[in-house]
Amino acid sequence: MILISTIDIVRTSLGGTGKLLPVAILIICAFAAFWLFPYDLGFLTQMLIMMVFVVSFDLILGYAGVATLGHAAMYGCGAYAAGLFAIHASPDPLLGLAVGAVIGALIAFFSGLLLMRAHGLSLLMLSIAITMVLQEIASKARDVTGGADGLSGISMTPILGVFEFDFIGKTAFWYAFSVLFIILVVLRVLVASPFGLALRGIKDSPSRMRAIGTPVYWRKVTAYVIGGTIAGIAGALSAQITSLVSVEAFNFALSADVMVMLILGGAGRLYGALIGTLVFMTVRHVAASIDPFNWLFVIGFMLLAVVFFLPDGLISLPRRVAGMIGARK
């Protein structure tokens, strides 16, 4: 009964065929990538995990307008939680995801209580500092986390008891894709809800939101917890699929990359996050395999180009080009 009403809600939320088009494209792309790049499944899976992570940040930055540089905090904690859970409690992947989600939510809640009161530079610095503290704890608690060597020895039982993780990574690919897909559907519903509209209101004008009676702080904490839950899931996925968690999961560079990918693709649109991740990771993959250092030239100039010429991200490119052609006429 509940299931049916949920499906109904999802169906009405997704609306007509026009809105189903991106979903169809997404599925087609997944199949195409799967068939076209059979030797790059590992990389593709990494990309899918990163998409989950970036899309979770989109809710916080793109919708609620809260700019942090510490999103890796929830990712890292989710990864360690899922890794430790697999080693010490149960090797079931879905249970592990749930544990990652819960830990991500808890970290986001407690850090969010502090962070969502801050603004601007203080907020950036606080979010960095919290992630640094977590990273230091993870690297010092050697007995539990393996310290700088990382947490290894994570093994998984088949998903739902049926789909065994294989050597080539086919199962991992479809596992990551399914998680991404479900999360996208959930987020599509969420951003179309009254709550989603309120988040966009907060991004536009927190002072006006207060003046219409919104407890802005608690809304932001809620959004942060939802984003943190999904980031925790992304971390857990990564731990389960790579069978390894290292303290680098908390790296500042990871938080920065996530922000870059999101802005590159276009914030506040969900699909922008996917496009940004796709482009960023592909360019990095290709450029880094040619010359690891010149990659920084590429990404540096790419960032400047986007900020200067394409502030709404790559997802706005077709519209911008169309606009320019239209203006010429």
Next chain:
Amino acid sequence: MTSGLRIRNLSKNFGGLQVARNITLDIPTGARAALIGPNGAGKTTFANLIIGALQPSSGSIHLDGKDISQLAEAARVRAGIAKTFQITNLFKDLSVRDNIRLPILEREHRTFRFLERHDGDAAIEAEVEELLADFRLLPLANRLVRSLAYGQQRLVELALTLSLKPRILILDEPAAGVPSSDSHLIVDAIKRLPTDLSVLIIEHDMKLVFEVASRIIVLVNGAVLVEGTPEEISRDLRVRELYLGAGHG
């Protein structure tokens, strides 16, 4: 128990600058009051103190006998106070329709719902359309607020605030920036307001003040200079001097 707003000895300092001095005022239910005074008199500050966007340095505010001085702004709004902003403060990247819809959803305590569509409730949608029609905003309903002319944004500002259905309404210079061809929309809207609603209108335009207000409070340098009916105020020598001196005519 008095119904309406009861303000006692309200003061506010910004550092050394005292912008509200011992303001004591009653705005009973159904009042049509106007707050006038020269630029920098502290009118906007007073409005912000009432709604809770600013915390007073001292003094108390009661709504229907209940002390709301300690409540946060959002809680006061939920208790029935609403205000427009002197400088338009809207959701610029949302459509006009969403700008009206969002406060209604908030008023109906729905913004903590995650699974339904924000435009899925027929009653709320009908209310949105009605408000849009009242302010002649229907043709602009799907435009982003950012793309509207300032005068049009002023109308959205008023429509948005009214959509909260407050019991106490503070209007901070609602007509400033509205082209004169549209200013009757604002006067009409104020005149249409339910009679059990209290209105405090801050305005420089005396014509508008005399048209809607039955009481006038004159604020100078953060303190109430005089309070009275429009006739009393227009006869008051101090006020005349102030306004002729300040060049407001």
Next chain:
Amino acid sequence: MTVALSIVVDGIAYGMILFMISVGLSVTMGLMRIVNLAHGGFAMLGGACAHVLTMRYGVPFVPALAASVIAVIVIAIPLERLVYRHIYRFSELEQVLATIGIVFVMIATVNLFLGSTLLPIRMPPEVSIPINLGFKVLPLHRLIVIVVGLLMVTGLYLLVERTRFGIFLRAAVDNQNTAASLGIDTPKVYLAAFALGAGLAAVGGILGAELLPIEAYYPLRYMVLFLIVVTVGGMGSIVGSFIAALGLGILDTAGRYLLPDVGTIFFFLAIIALLALRPNGLLVRPS
């Protein structure tokens, strides 16, 4: 007791370096309201330049220092004119991204010419002469750093409080529009402040190379540290930056001495507490 004094002296030397590098960042962030993550890049460029001059061409340290600082200023001026001038108008988030982009380009440039290894700077041998302070033996270098830091804060204080430039700068910090209406050429003031900040960062980068070694990834590695100094000190406040830099220098040093295992955790927890209580910096009460 001697431990405490050691911590204080080492912490002050470290703090002076942090101050030199960060103060320009603080002034530009406060003045132009720009989140400039690329500021540490000027310290690195200064250091890289001094490395090339002293190690490859055998230039003595002091002329190399002067030449490097001038070189950095010469780089900073067109960068401000051509790139930063536009970044001022951006939203905070876009500033973060644009200046991260600049950091990446700086790293890649230094890496292209000098590689990714450490870039040592040759100093005259005299600087390692041990000086006995009674409670502690200190290399001369540390004392020089402390003295230069003190000179710098005094000089900046006088510059801002006593000169026409200082008046213009303060006016522009307080209110851009008023400053412009008073006939102050704010773009020029900006340019001067930016170039000055870059030059100071170069001095700090070179003198501090013993503590914060120069290499291509320097601006990214220490970015958070410099930003923390500015945030804790309060943007735009020279005195605030000075107090914050010394305080954080001592705090970090104390953490390393007393709690070698959890020093970093302790340091960042202290930062979190400070920022939670004083979000606009040490000297500004939350409103």
